[in-house]
Amino acid sequence: MPELPEVETIRRELSSELVGQQIKSVQVHRPSVVHEDPVSFSHSLANRSFKQVQRKGKYLIFGFDQGPDMLAHLGMSGKFILDSSDSPELQPHDRVVFTTHQGRLVFSDSRCFGFLQRAKDMENHPRLARLGVDGLDPRLSATDLKKSWGKSSRDIKTLMLQQSPIAGIGNIYAAEILFAAKINPATPAKRLKLKDLQRLIGETHRILELALTHNGTSISDYRRVDDKTGEFQNFLQVYGKAGEPCPLCKQPIERLVQSQRSSFFCPQCQVL
């Protein structure tokens, strides 16, 4: 589900609404989504207060007034929902519920690819150690990309999804960024020159920023913490649009499977 703009939207909303709230209790309804002993997890988080919410790539890191941080990933269908109702009913996909003095924070995830886990040493967490430069980070450089990709004959689309050397891009934004940069998703990475990679970085920044401005893309599952949808789905140029005319040249958009994922592109505009 959630790529960088969706996760960052959620981070901002949690940051403004959740910070300062104290946890009364934690109920784990699906132990497998807590990647550690669920009993220790619940016990240790009780009575903690949320202090900050950070993001690295598609991961969220919750900081508390004391004790280890909590790492969270939303997988394909994970959501964080905040509510303040008095007698909320447990929904079928509610996996973990944090009850605070002001309401609840619910981790809901239909497919259970997401997870929560405390970690004392977040800096060296194996999940985070592999991440490259954040997709919104201005320090992202074409030279770094050339260094990582310069000798690879793999297709550029697959490499963009690997979270290194760039972190935060997923299937939707890979398609949109490549369309904007006029690069074919099947192009072997080593064929891209520095100026192509510079353009790719420019479009990465532009598209991710724009999507963030519109609070991300809601296609089916993704919701903001107040259950509202994002709006960037209204601005998609190629993702999910196989058979529809290209917004630039009217040629039909094509679908292609790469690394077991769908890619969408315009065969006429994305020639490189």
Next chain:
DNA sequence: AGCGGAACCTGTCGGC
């Protein structure tokens, strides 16, 4: 080392 493919789990939709 790097690659392709399977696995994790659940839900929805379209075709027969």
Next chain:
DNA sequence: TGCCGACAGGTTCCGC
């Protein structure tokens, strides 16, 4: 109506 396969904003792991 029911069953079956395809597909879905992700990531890790295993075997070659």
